Amino acid sequence: MAPVAEPFPISHITGRYLLFDIDxxxxxxxxxxxxxxxxxxxxxxxxxxxxxxxxLELMPEEARVLIEQGHAYLVxxxxxxxxxxxxxxxxxxxxxxxxxxxxxxxxxxVIQERKEERSEKVLREKGLVPMKQESSCxxxxxxxxxxxxxxxxxxxxxxxxxxELSLFGxxxxxxxxxxLPETKLEAQFITxxxxxxxxxxxxxxxxxxxxxxxxxxxxxxxxxxxxxFSMPGLRFGCHYSVYPGxxxxxxxxxxxxxxxxxxxxxxxxxVGGGRLGTGVKKAxxxxxxxxxxxxxxxxxxxxxEESVRAFSIEWAGL
Amino acid sequence: xxxxxxxxxxxxxxEPADIDLSDETQDFxxxxxxxxxxxxxxxxxxxxxxxxxxHATSLxxxxxxxxxxxxxxVLSWTRTHTRKNHILGVYHTETNMAYVEKIKSQHFQTIGKxxxxxxxxxxxxxxxxxxxxxxxxxxxxxxxxxEEHESVRSEELAPMSxxxxxxxxxxFEGGIGGKLTLEMYTVYAGLKRSGYIVFRTGxxxxxxxELQYPNLxxxxxxxxxxxxxxxxxxWQRLSKPSIPPLTASALxxxxxxxxxxxxxxxxxxxxxxxxxxxDRKAPPxxxxxxxxxxxxxxxxxxxKAATKFKKxxxxxxxxxxxxxxxxxxxxxxxxxxxxxxxxxxxxPPNPADNMDRKLLHGSxxxxxxxxxxxxxxxxxxxxxxVSDERLYERSDRAPRGKGGGRQYNPARELRMVAELASxxxxxxxxxxxxxxxxxxxxPPPRGANIRDI
Numbered sequence: 001m002a003p004v005a006e007p008f009p010i011s012h013i014t015g016r017y018l019l020f021d022i023d024x025x026x027x028x029x030x031x032x033x034x035x036x037x038x039x040x041x042x043x044x045x046x047x048x049x050x051x052x053x054x055x056l057e058l059m060p061e062e063a064r065v066l067i068e069q070g071h072a073y074l075v076x077x078x079x080x081x082x083x084x085x086x087x088x089x090x091x092x093x094x095x096x097x098x099x100x101x102x103x104x105x106x107x108x109x110v111i112q113e114r115k116e117e118r119s120e121k122v123l124r125e126k127g128l129v130p131m132k133q134e135s136s137c138x139x140x141x142x143x144x145x146x147x148x149x150x151x152x153x154x155x156x157x158x159x160x161x162x163x164e165l166s167l168f169g170x171x172x173x174x175x176x177x178x179x180l181p182e183t184k185l186e187a188q189f190i191t192x193x194x195x196x197x198x199x200x201x202x203x204x205x206x207x208x209x210x211x212x213x214x215x216x217x218x219x220x221x222x223x224x225x226x227x228x229f230s231m232p233g234l235r236f237g238c239h240y241s242v243y244p245g246x247x248x249x250x251x252x253x254x255x256x257x258x259x260x261x262x263x264x265x266x267x268x269x270x271v272g273g274g275r276l277g278t279g280v281k282k283a284x285x286x287x288x289x290x291x292x293x294x295x296x297x298x299x300x301x302x303x304x305e306e307s308v309r310a311f312s313i314e315w316a317g318l
Numbered sequence: 319x320x321x322x323x324x325x326x327x328x329x330x331x332x333e334p335a336d337i338d339l340s341d342e343t344q345d346f347x348x349x350x351x352x353x354x355x356x357x358x359x360x361x362x363x364x365x366x367x368x369x370x371x372x373h374a375t376s377l378x379x380x381x382x383x384x385x386x387x388x389x390x391x392v393l394s395w396t397r398t399h400t401r402k403n404h405i406l407g408v409y410h411t412e413t414n415m416a417y418v419e420k421i422k423s424q425h426f427q428t429i430g431k432x433x434x435x436x437x438x439x440x441x442x443x444x445x446x447x448x449x450x451x452x453x454x455x456x457x458x459x460x461x462x463x464x465e466e467h468e469s470v471r472s473e474e475l476a477p478m479s480x481x482x483x484x485x486x487x488x489x490f491e492g493g494i495g496g497k498l499t500l501e502m503y504t505v506y507a508g509l510k511r512s513g514y515i516v517f518r519t520g521x522x523x524x525x526x527x528e529l530q531y532p533n534l535x536x537x538x539x540x541x542x543x544x545x546x547x548x549x550x551x552x553w554q555r556l557s558k559p560s561i562p563p564l565t566a567s568a569l570x571x572x573x574x575x576x577x578x579x580x581x582x583x584x585x586x587x588x589x590x591x592x593x594x595x596x597d598r599k600a601p602p603x604x605x606x607x608x609x610x611x612x613x614x615x616x617x618x619x620x621x622k623a624a625t626k627f628k629k630x631x632x633x634x635x636x637x638x639x640x641x642x643x644x645x646x647x648x649x650x651x652x653x654x655x656x657x658x659x660x661x662x663x664x665x666p667p668n669p670a671d672n673m674d675r676k677l678l679h680g681s682x683x684x685x686x687x688x689x690x691x692x693x694x695x696x697x698x699x700x701x702x703x704v705s706d707e708r709l710y711e712r713s714d715r716a717p718r719g720k721g722g723g724r725q726y727n728p729a730r731e732l733r734m735v736a737e738l739a740s741x742x743x744x745x746x747x748x749x750x751x752x753x754x755x756x757x758x759x760x761p762p763p764r765g766a767n768i769r770d771i
Contacts, residue, residue, distance in 0.1 A: 001390055011481065013489040016500045020481040022393045026386065037692035039504055040480070041511060043397045043451030049511050053393050055484060057500070057692035060645075078489030081482050085457045086411065093459075093476045100477060107398055189404055189454050191397035192479040214645075234644050234690030245372040248389065249382045253371070 001026050007070060009201065010063050011055070011077040012208055017063035018077075019056040020194045032071055033229050034062045035247055054193055059232060060211040061220040073207035084199040096198040104187035112185060216240075216258025218289035222308035223256065230256070237276055242285065254285040254312060261288045270313055278315035285312045397451035397480070406472050407444065407455040414490050416444035416455050419472070425452060428515045428629055440518060441487035441498045442506045448483040449507065455483060497522050501643045501689035502617055508694055509639075515621040517629075519638065525608040526657070527616055530682075531601050532664030587710040595705035598681040602660035605653040614650050614658040616684070617641040637685055638662060644690040650699075658684055659701050666703075673707050681706075 004027040011018040019025050019036065028034040042053035058066075066072035088096075213220075216239045220230060223242055230240040231247060238255035255277045259265055270284070277284035287310030294307040369378060399405070405423055407416040418430070418437045425447065430437045439447065447453035456475035478486065491498045509516045520527060580586055606612065619635035621627065640658060650658065659682045667679035680700025687694045 001387075011485070013484055014492055014500065016488075018484065020479075020484075022390060025393065026390050030386065038393075039500075039507075039692040041446070041449045041507055042392060043395055043449075046450035046511055047513065049508055051392065053395075054480065059691045077481065077485035078492075081485040081489070085476060085478075085482060087460055088457065088476055090459075094474075096476050097474065104398070107396065186401050188401070189399040189477070191399070191448060191451065191454055191477055193396070194481045195479040195485075196481075198476075232691040232693050234688065235693065235695055245369075246382055246386070248385045249369055249378070250372065251368050251370055 003027075007067075007073045007204055009075040009196075010058065010066065010072050012074045013077050017058040017060060017074075017211060019058065020054055021196075022054060022193065025054070025056045028056075028066065028071075029246065032066060032069075033224060033227055034058065034066060035229050035231065036062060037232060059220075059230075060213050061217050062230075064211045064213050064217065065221055065224050067207070067210055073204045074209075074211075075202045075206075076208055080199060080202060081195065084195065088198075092198060099197075100190050100192070101187050104190050105185065107190065108185050108188050111188075214258075215260050215263075215288075218294070218308050219256060219258035219287040219310065222287065222289075222310065228254075233257075236280065236282075238273060238284070241282070252282055255280075255282050256285040256287065256310075259286055259288045261290050263288070274313040274315050277313070278317075283312040283314045285310055287311065397448075399451075399454050405447075405453050407439065407447075407453050408458055408472055408475065409444075409455055409478060409486060410438075411458060413438075414441055414487065415439055416453070416487075418453070423452070428627060431629075441491060442503050442518075445483050445487040445503060446507050446510055448478065449480060457482070499641075499643070500692075501694075502641045504689055504692055505639065505641045505687040505694050506618065509618070509620055513623045515623060515627060517619045517621075517632065517635075519616040519619050522617075525610045526604075526612065527661035529602055529604070529660050530663045532599050584710050587708070598666075598701065598703055598706070599664070602656075604657050604660060606657050612654065612657070613642055613647045614640055614654045616658075616661060617687075634663070639685045639687050639696075642686050642688045644688045644695075655699060659699070673709075673712055676707055677702050677704065 002023045004021075004023050008021070008024045008027065011020060019028065025036070028036070036056040036058045038052040038054070039057045040053045040055050042051060045051065063072070063074070067074065220240060223230060223240070229243040229245065229247055231243070231252070233239050233241040233255060235241075236255045238257045240256045240258075241252040242254040242256050243250050243252045255273060257269075257273060270286075273284035273286075287308060289308045291307075372378065403423075405418060407418045409416050416439045418426075418439065419435065421432065421437050426432075426437055429443045429447070430439045432438075439453075444453065444455060448455050455478040456472060457478055459470050459475060488498060488500055488503060506516055574592065575586060575589055616638045618639045618641070619632070620637040620639055621632065622636045662682045662684050664682060665679075666681050667676040669676075671679070678700065680702045683698055683700035686697045686699060688697060689695075
């Protein structure tokens with residue numbers, strides 16, 4: 001994983017906040033407890049919904065926390081691409097194509113090598129490997145007597161199966177396979193994940209205004225400041241499902257709902273949330289921000305977390 | 319990419335170090351291993367074990383680190399196209415679509431629209447194809463003069479990155495007049511990954527969809543034979559005189575049940591049913607004025623995967639899905655739901671089903687895909703014909719559909735009357751729509767994941 005320079009850009013596309021850079025995705029997760037939701041299809045694994053890939057969709061709250069703390073900034077991708085690609089110069093385009101071609105060639109090489117490795121492995125399993133490689137594989141603990149016998153046996157099987165070997169287009173003498181792929185190798189076409197490069201990174205100064213967030217934002221910010229991870233919670237009938245650590249490894253502890261300080265809410269909400277939370281071994285959590293306290297403390301730069309209070313509700317099984 | 323080890327797959331003996339799927343935890347570590355091993359035997363791991371809370375042991379930290387590393391590795395896969403399987407598309411600025419010049423992929427059996435030699439892909443189709451690594455989409459060259467445009471071959475255009483594809487197909491939509499949102503795309507891609515065949519409903523350009531009138535011809539085909547309808551006619555005549563129709567004046571004064579001779583409880587219950595109910599076979603009507611900003615409209619027609627599927631003759635969709643953004647839309651009002659259901663076809667439950675199933679099925683139903691920041695939840699809303707399914711007429715044990723010519727059986731008589739009564743149109747309360755919706759946006763019974771339906 002390459003280190004990520006802060007602030008890193010967050011792509012803003014029609015009011016949604018996305019991360020395309022894999023290093024940035026890992027960085028946000030490790031350093032800032034922001035996990036977001038992977039929404040993209042993993043190439044070549046497009047028949048399942050269990051594992052998803054790039055891009056990562058951030059909640060507006062997550063994007064806002066990152067930006068408020070100076071870790072990230074917003075880039076209007078539609079505008080950047082409109083100017084960057086739709087009016088791309090011919091020289092830039094050709095240079096871009098050339099770099100991609102180079103990558104494609106490297107990629108083809110890697111695949112070719114991997115293919116050879118695999119065919120070798122399979123052949124070895126079948127006992128069809130040339131003598132030289134087989135002897136190098138033999139464990140050193142074995143006696144010299146045993147090393148000599150397999151090589152003899154292999155020599156015989158090798159002769160027997162030359163016809164079979166040629167079926168796979170693998171020549172029986174060693175020097176040839178090195179030369180063969182070189183002539184056949186064709187660069188693959190590559191669809192890069194991000195557009196930077198060729199686009200020049202946007203400056204931090206051009207960042208868009210802060211993401212708009214609902215009144216449950218203070219609770220999110222508060223939980224985030226306590227090192228909790230949050231995921232969207234609609235499936236559990238709440239705003240956020242809150243994890244004590246990375247959701248990759250841990251179960252969620254709370255179903256959190258943010259409400260206004262003086263907002264009236266139904267007792268039924270507590271019953272519903274509490275029962276559902278207890279039913280899935282979590283606690284229902286409600287919280288809000290005392291707006292009076294928040295404005296008192298607003299003189300400071302960082303939002304004061306003392307203005308937020310949270311309560312957890314569990315169904316006591318008495 | 320499947321072709322890279324095709325030539326060897328038939329050679330493989332049983333792998334000695336085969337990993338046991340159920341033994342491992344379900345995280346990206348596992349996926350990574352599977353891929354490195356062999357694509358032919360790929361299957362997804364089951365839900366794994368997680369920890370309750372961090373306890374700062376190095377075992378836990380190492381496991382987490384391994385998961386994160388594996389996730390990073392999987393996310394780093396590049397989308398590549400071999401020369402053999404290369405599908406080259408070009409972005410079309412005016413329509414925010416993409417076009418492919420040569421059609422040579424099985425994907426296009428269920429995607430795109432052919433016009434002559436060119437296949438056009440809608441934004442969601444093109445984006446999905448790019449994302450799954452099938453389509454190599456290119457930026458067009460800005461036309462400075464026609465000569466230069468002629469000279470640029472498609473292969474020499476700048477490729478669209480995944481990021482660019484999102485920026486274009488979703489980000490430029492606002493400027494073009496289309497309406498594809500990220501939520502719609504999330505649902506589209508999710509359904510496609512599950513193997514469904516998905517098309518836009520209509521063109522999304524109209525203010526709202528058309529009313530769907532009930533097709534009563536379909537109901538007639540299940541009608542009884544003339545022989546048994548003759549008998550029901552007889553029973554109707556025999557049973558009718560004992561139940562005089564209630565008039566408004568009678569309701570004003572007298573008791574609901576006048577003293578008299580009642581042959582069974584059903585007659586009495588029927589007299590107690592004084593609240594008019596909604597007739598679900600009547601032509602539907604819109605309650606709101608046409609408004610293109612109404613979020614409650616059918617977004618996608620969804621078909622189950624079928625071998626004989628033809629995109630030119632798609633037939634009736636198996637499901638119709640309305641995509642809703644959970645963060646911008648609250649639960650539908652009764653009027654919104656009425657208008658949404660009015661654009662769904664009349665789909666009565668199977669008369670042979672038992673009562674619970676019929677009630678769950680409803681006379682019209684729609685699936686809402688509610689997307690909360692990239693996570694879709696599928697809910698099914700049905701117009702439940704409670705007034706048509708009368709508990710007091712329930713006769714689950716009685717066999718159905720036998721012909722006449724049997725000896726007298728009181729249970730049978732009752733059933734025939736019941737069937738007749740359910741055919742005559744019943745008035746029903748329009749307020750029933752609101753009753754059915756809870757105050758909260760919680761899934762209705764059985765309104766679960768789309769695959770459960």
